[in-house]
Amino acid sequence: MKERAERLKVIKAIIKENRVDSQEKLLQLLEDHGYSVTQATLSRDLKYLKVGKLSDGHSGYYYSIPSEEERRESERHYIQDFLRGYVSIDWNQSLVVVRTFSGHSDSVALAIDNMGFDEVIGTISGRDNVVFIALKKGVSGDDFIRSLKARVPEFEEE
Amino acid sequence: MKERAERLKVIKAIIKENRVDSQEKLLQLLEDHGYSVTQATLSRDLKYLKVGKLSDGHSGYYYSIPSEEERRESERHYIQDFLRGYVSIDWNQSLVVVRTFSGHSDSVALAIDNMGFDEVIGTISGRDNVVFIALKKGVSGDDFIRSLKARVPEFEEE
DNA sequence: TTCATTATTGCATAAGTAGGCAAAAAAGGC
DNA sequence: GCCTTTTTTGCCTACTTATGCAATAATGAA
Numbered sequence: 001m002k003e004r005a006e007r008l009k010v011i012k013a014i015i016k017e018n019r020v021d022s023q024e025k026l027l028q029l030l031e032d033h034g035y036s037v038t039q040a041t042l043s044r045d046l047k048y049l050k051v052g053k054l055s056d057g058h059s060g061y062y063y064s065i066p067s068e069e070e071r072r073e074s075e076r077h078y079i080q081d082f083l084r085g086y087v088s089i090d091w092n093q094s095l096v097v098v099r100t101f102s103g104h105s106d107s108v109a110l111a112i113d114n115m116g117f118d119e120v121i122g123t124i125s126g127r128d129n130v131v132f133i134a135l136k137k138g139v140s141g142d143d144f145i146r147s148l149k150a151r152v153p154e155f156e157e158e
Numbered sequence: 159m160k161e162r163a164e165r166l167k168v169i170k171a172i173i174k175e176n177r178v179d180s181q182e183k184l185l186q187l188l189e190d191h192g193y194s195v196t197q198a199t200l201s202r203d204l205k206y207l208k209v210g211k212l213s214d215g216h217s218g219y220y221y222s223i224p225s226e227e228e229r230r231e232s233e234r235h236y237i238q239d240f241l242r243g244y245v246s247i248d249w250n251q252s253l254v255v256v257r258t259f260s261g262h263s264d265s266v267a268l269a270i271d272n273m274g275f276d277e278v279i280g281t282i283s284g285r286d287n288v289v290f291i292a293l294k295k296g297v298s299g300d301d302f303i304r305s306l307k308a309r310v311p312e313f314e315e316e
Numbered sequence: 317t318t319c320a321t322t323a324t325t326g327c328a329t330a331a332g333t334a335g336g337c338a339a340a341a342a343a344g345g346c
Numbered sequence: 347g348c349c350t351t352t353t354t355t356g357c358c359t360a361c362t363t364a365t366g367c368a369a370t371a372a373t374g375a376a
């Protein structure tokens with residue numbers, strides 16, 4: 001079914017051209033274009049499209065499609081923070097330990113947080129240039145490393 | 159009480175430095191900084207700060223302070239759309255009528271919508287290069303024009 | 317100071333959004 | 347085609363955010 005792909009395009013267009021400030025309103029506009037779905041589906045569509053909700057500067061918010069650059073930007077930013085501080089990495093079944101250059105543990109931990117890995121429960125940065133990354137139950141260190149590599153192409157263990 | 163002003167600064171800082179993805183979480187971080195308020199207050203603070211909620215590109219959203227430029231940007235954009243199409247303006251007690259250059263009525267109406275004037279209930283763009291702007295009860299055409307001038311410095315009647 | 321006006325906040329609740337789960341639809345494999 | 351696997355969706359509900367209203371605090375005028 002290519003319905004979804006089509007709908008996503010239409011949603012993009014609608015959001016660019018109209019001031020849409022709720023999924024309810026989007027729902028209506030979509031109806032006008034011949035698409036009939038529920039709010040739950042829209043919620044998923046918007047997430048998929050990475051649509052944000054921004055202030056119009058005057059007591060209101062509206063949905064907004066992020067530009068390609070914006071997306072790369074924020075991702076690159078985190079990746080740089082990570083790479084800038086990274087020294088080595090090791091892990092066991094439930095925990096990943098990253099060693100960093102002196103003074104970089106906070107920024108590395110923050111970068112990991114910001115990258116929003118599904119596999120991660122939380123991070124803490126120690127006093128001694130070490131970051132602990134706690135993994136979600138059922139996720140192994142290997143899983144995380146794999147995911148990290150996917151997101152940070154220039155990353156090499158050790 | 160300057161508590162609010164202070165708090166707003168702290169909120170800005172927190173949002174810049176942490177991945178905050180809910181007001182609940184912000185509430186906690188604020189407590190750590192010694193501020194104790196309710197979620198309702200945060201909702202208002204965020205609106206006041208024009209904080210947006212953006213996709214991190216990976217199944218998540220986080221709050222984000224808009225840069226000065228971003229705010230100007232979007233505002234300038236609307237203003238340009240308006241000025242580009244604007245020819246003349248007239249009004250009575252409850253309605254403002256804008257004449258536009260040929261083919262610009264849609265974009266002018268949209269610009270007015272996007273600028274989110276509190277005074278406006280709604281707009282419609284006619285076939286013949288005219289935009290009607292319906293005003294909220296209790297708001298006069300004069301009020302609106304005043305507000306418009308405040309927002310669009312280069313705007314001159316007629 | 318005292319009173320009136322405006323700004324802030326909490327409370328309660330409405331409005332809006334997201335996610336689990338199961339069903340239905342689509343896509344592949346043979 | 348037929349069966350298995352993966353996607354997509356709706357329904358229902360939980361979670362998150364916004365707002366009307368009334369109370370309280372701050373500000374300012376006289």
